[in-house]
Amino acid sequence: MLEKIRSEVELVGRHLRVVRIVAEHQPIGIMKLAELTGLPAHRVRYSLKVLEGQGYIQASPSGAMVTEAAKERMESLDSEIDRIISLLETMRKENTTNQ
Template identity: 55%
Template sequence: MLEKIQEDISLASRHIEVLRAVASHQPIGIIKLSELLTVPQHRVRYSLRVLESSGYIRASSAGAMVTPKAEAMFLHLNEDIEEIIQILNRMKRP
C-alpha cells in the first residue's frame, strides 16, 4: 500500500534535485544536467517535462530556466516538507 507513496516521493525528490540544478546553473540543457546529476538523460528529460508543464521552468534556446513560481516554491519548500513529515509521523504506530 505504501509502495506507491514511496515511489512518488522518490520521483518528487528527483524533480526537486533537477529544479535546484537548473536554478544553480541556468540556462542548462539535458546533457549537462545529466552529467551534473549523474542521472540518465531520459530521466532528466522526464523531470524537465514535468517541471515545465507545472510552470516551474521554461525552455529557452540556451536551455532550461526557472520561473518565479519555482523561486516561490523554494521559499516554502522546507515548511512544506515538514508538514509531510508531520503527517507521516501521525501515521506511525504509537
C-alpha cells in the first residue's frame, strides 16, 4: 500500500532535483542536465516534460529555463515538506496507538 507513496516521493524528488539544477545553470540542455544529475537522458527528458506541463520549466532555443511559478514554489517548498512530514507522523502515531 505504501509502495506507491514511496515511488511518488522519489519521482517528485527527481523532478525537484532537475528544477534546482535548471535554476542554477539555465538555460541548460538535456545532455548537460543528465550529466549534472547523474540520471539517464530519458529520465531527465520525462522530468522536463512533467515540469513544463506544470508550468515550472519553459523551453527556449538555448535550453530549459525556470519560470516565475517555479521560483515561487521553491520558496515555499520547505513548509510544504514540513506539512507532509507532519501528516506522516500523525499516521505513525495512529498506527502505534491502534496496535
